Amino acid sequence: MAGDMTTKDGRPFDRAQLESLMKRRLFYTPSFDIYGGVSGLYDYGPPGCALTNNIVDIWRKHFVLKENMLEVDCTMLTPYEVLKTSGHVDKFADWMCKDPKTGEIFRADHLVEEVLESRLKGDKEARGEKVEEKEEDPKKKKKKVKNIAAVKLEDAVVQEYEEILAKIDNYNGEELGLLMKKYDIKNPATNGELLPPVAFNLMFQTSIGPSSNLPGYLRPETAQGQFLNFAKLLEFNQQSMPFASASIGKSFRNEISPRAGLLRVREFLMAEIEHFVDPEGGKKHPFFEEVKDVELELLNRDVQLAGKTHVETTKIGKAVKTGLVDNETLGYFLARIQLFLLRIGADPKKIRFRQHMANEMAHYAADCWDAELLTSYGWIECVGCADRSAYDLSVHMKKTGAPLMVREPRKEPLKIEEWQVDIDKKKFGPKFKKDGKTVEAAIESLTQDLREKLSLDLEKEGKIVVDVPSVGSGKVEVPKELIAIEKRTRVENVREYTPNVIEPSFGIGRLVYALCEHSYWARAEDEARGVLSFPPTVAPTKVLIVPLSSHGDFKPFVRTLSNALQDIGISSRVDDSGASIGKRYARNDELGTPLGITIDFQSVKDNTFTLRDRDSTKQVRSSLDKICKAISSLVNGTEQWSDVAARLPAFEGQDVD
The missing domain is CATH 3.30.720.200 (Signal recognition particle alu RNA binding heterodimer, srp9/1)
Incomplete structure (x- = not known):
């Protein structure tokens, strides 16, 4: 549970306020809204698109460029035979249960989790403990678990509930059905009995061609296209191993009951890596020494199976050496994932890596760790890192006879x-x-x-x-x-061998939302208006240009500044409205704009400008060249505001807030 979520400034987190901001400022909006919308489908507006593109750009630089990966773009339409061979047709499913009277459908594990969490909340209230309310989307109230009356539970029952929640991802359909029966879990809205959980395949089925005689699916992941092109990629890489391919694109999953905004949707952007490695020699990685001292918060499967959720801070080198993490290549990518999350602005106190338990492991995985980010919805998987062994290449090779293997002298x-x-x-x-x-x-x-x-x-x-x-x-x-x-x-x-595959898989939409929660706060003097403290590298717009007034003398400088920033590849917006400068800056603090340039009468006299930092509201003043150089270094991540403030003269002659 995430009832203790706080903002960057230590205040209680208000999800409703953030989601209102994101919709009002068009980070995202429900798709087909004027037709009533469709659950689990969202459109991104200008700031949402820019934020997403900036995260993807950093992802490419951090992984594809750094690791010399081979990027491919494969089709989203996938023939039935491919996904039958890969196991997705038979095994890519979640457990759902239905209310036979109302026809309502629930995802079984989520329902059990929500009901037990709600009962634990009622227990805390009965014991006089303060419990923070979770705000839900008002359009989905009928699906929300009703508040359970404040009823004190026996200590043994509390412990049972907590142990179940710790390993909720490890239960299969039959076990979830037994839990529902044992703990009398029914339709939260009507208290009606529910049918036992049944498997529901998450893929969208379609047909290819006008005669509809070639069945297919919208892909549930980008991985299969990379596996099917393995032989061609190996040839492109001059038969050299190991190597990695990468792909960024849309995937589709027909979620049973999508809720939680951008966190559980039916169409989403994925960024996936398939690192092909020789299985002999322990799956070593040539650059593991560079990351061996990176510390991760690890929640292993044994702790979860014991009904606990405590993490252990461990250097990845030690985790691999002790066998907690299976091999160097898997450990290398876990460390690189952590560094990427920090680079885009995730809160280091809200990152953990959770190992999959046996029942939740994908059908192809030998070992798997999720990078989870803490949000007001709880710990959310944003990146999965799986050792897929040789499963995919082996099954496709067996089915087609294609030589998806390595031959080396x-x-x-x-x-x-x-x-x-x-x-x-x-x-x-x-x-x-x-x-x-x-x-x-x-x-x-x-x-x-x-x-x-x-x-x-x-x-x-x-x-x-x-x-x-x-x-x-x-x-x-x-x-x-x-x-x-x-x-x-x-x-x-x-020597002939089938490579093993280590697969880091990123849900970009989940990263976008989690980053917004981690970056959100409000100033004490203006709690109604939020601030999104995105790092300059990922912020949708980097610079706000603010003329002091609509005075004609300022217009040439607006154009000069805009052109200068465009020339160095920096995105900017101009706000020359009649509102006060303080209000104009506050409006753009909501959009996460990290920097602001004010054009005032001194600018007209000596061609100098003030540069404002969003988070501290501190300002410096200097020439256009020096201001642009400072902005460039901040946006590229080579300097922090403290470096700029130490180098350029402080400006305190005008209170713009």
Whole structure:
């Protein structure tokens, strides 16, 4: 629960106030709003688009450019066969339960979580503890769990609830149904009985082509396109391993009951990396030493299964060494993810990495950690980092026969002693007729241990018996006239292997919203109007240009400043309205604009301008060149405001707030 959420200045966080600001200032708005809207679909306005684009730009620089990744842009339409092979058709599902009387649908794990949290809140109220209210979207009140009356629970029940909530992601459908029955969880709005949870596939189904004879889906992730292009990317990379591909694009999931604004939507922007690594040698990473001392807040699966949620601050080097994090490459990306989150402005006190428990692990994952950010909705997964082993390349290679593997010369030839089978095909065909290929395939697939045993049978009895379930009684005799099994030495000069994959997967919309919560606060003198303290690197607009008045002498300077900022690639807005300078700055503090330039009568005299810092409201004054240089360094992240304030003269001759 996130009842203790506070803003940057330590005040209680007001979600309703922030979401009102974001909609009013057009960071985002419900899609198709004038038609009543569609749950889980949102449009981004100008500041939302700019904030998103800036985060993506930093992501590209931090990962794609830094790691020399190969970026691809793959289609969103995906044929049925691809997602059937990958396992998504059968396994990409959440558990839903239905009220048979009203037809309402609930996501089972979320319903259990909300009801138990609400009961714990009622317990706290009964004990006289202060509990902060969670504001919800008024359009979704019918879906909200009703406030539970202040009822004191037994200590043992409180402990049970807390343990269940700690491992809520680990329950399967049957277990969720048992929890609902045990704790009498019903439709919160009507108190009606609910049907047991059933699996609901989250993919949007469609058809490709005018005759609708090619079934398909809107992709639920960008990963499959990267896997299917692996051989081409390996060739582009001159057969060099390891390497990573990257993709940024829309994905789609038909959420059961989308709530929580931008955090749970049906169409969203993803940024995914597929790092292909040799499975031999422990999945080492060449640059792991650079990040080994990065400290992460780790919540491992054993702690969660014990019903606890406490984290341990651990250097990633130690976590890998002790086996808590499976390998160096996985650990490397966890550290790099942490550095990225800090770079875009996430609050370091509201970041943790949670390890997946067994039941919640994706069907392809060998190990997985989520980077979670604390919001007023609780801890929200914003980045997943999974070790997908060789699953995806293996299943697609098996299905299609495409060589999704690496072939590389061995430094030293490898001598392999093995039992080899020779079949006399001239006699084999006439003997087994139509079953010949099936029997031959069964023999070729025999393990080395079985081949050794059968070689003894062949020598002793003059025949072997092979299990072939689809032929006759399931047992097939092969006489020694048709087959030979001998131990031989084979020299292997080329090594073939299927790479393993480490996949960091970023939900950009969730990062946008979490960053807004982490950046939001209000000044003591104007609590009704918020401030978004985005770092200059990600802020939608970097500079506000404010002429002191509409005086004609100021207009040429407005144009000069705008052109100068455009020339160095800095976005700016002009506010020459009749409002006071203080109000104009306050309006743009809501948009997160970090810097402001004031044009006053002294500017007309000596061509100097004041530069204002959003958070401190402090100002400096200098020439156009020096002001632009300061802005450039702040936006590029090479300097902080304190560096600029130490270098340029302070300006205190005019109170603009």
